[in-house]
Amino acid sequence: MTRGTIAIHGLGLIGGSLGLALRALPDPPRVVGFDADPATGAAALEGGAVESLLPTAETAVPGLWLAVTAVPPRAATALVPELLASLPEGAFLTDLSSVMLPVLRAAGATASDRFVGSHPLRGSEQGGFRAARRDLYEGAPVLVGGPLEAGSPAGRVAAMWRSIGAVPAPTAPTLHDALVALTSHLPQVVSTALVRTLRRTGNMTALLAQGAGPGLRDMSRLAASPADLWFDILTLNAEKVTPALELLEREVRGLRQAIERRDPALRTLLEEAASFRREIAP
Secondary structure, eight states: OOOSEEEEEOOSHHHHHHHHHHHTSSSOOEEEEEOSSHHHHHHHHHHTSOSEEOSSSOOOOTTEEEEEEOSOHHHHHHHHHHHHHTOOTTOEEEEOOSOOHHHHHHHOGGGGGTEEEEEESOOOSOOSGGGOOTTTTTTOEEEESSOOOTTSHHHHHHHHHHHTTOEEEEOOHHHHHHHHIIIIIHHHHHHHHHHHHHHTTGGGHHHHHHHOOHHHHHHHGGGGSOHHHHHHHHHHTHHHHHHHHHHHHHHHHHHHHHHHTTOTHHHHHHHHHHHHHHHHOO
């Protein structure tokens, strides 16, 4: 990986963890950063994720090799075009949002030689720099929105991810957004719906905490994620999330009907799910 300057815009969990990982390398690049929240920027600077803070969200940084946007996706649709407009010659930009197509459209067709999305499949229901850690991306799959050819934006971004132990893979942006709708966005909606269902139990609410076993804790964990972030993600990727929800509704309806009828076919539904679970997460 080229040892030029890397500028990270957004220093919460995702951007802060990237800064910590890069600065922990034996031969680290120069890492600078910016965050719209001064307290987050100060925490990232004090915590060692960046060596200095930028006064504004700009890319006119001496020796800039790579600019990274690690902000909520709706903010990225506004920030990415702004940064591309001031990107120095020879530098390029990657956005770490969990949706690619909306940001790519905002960047414009002419940005393909300077911009690529790269989505690390690591995160937490916790946010902010306080949750950042330098080993977050070790072994993490990273979906990169283009072929990983040497010298291309995707190839250069992939080299950065490999340097901190992540595992990049090329993924077309359209396929990416359909895939994460099923594997990330749908689980978030399911967790939210489960917790909202429990919320409707009224006078049983006080008993839920006493009876909450590991299954409920596991299934409800995602519902604690930041509402503003997930509003952006789900609405920006509504085109892909909606068909996934339709499939889920069909499955829930089938299970409800089988339970109501005490249908022996319910056993088959449960067995099929258990078998497929072993295939996707052995």
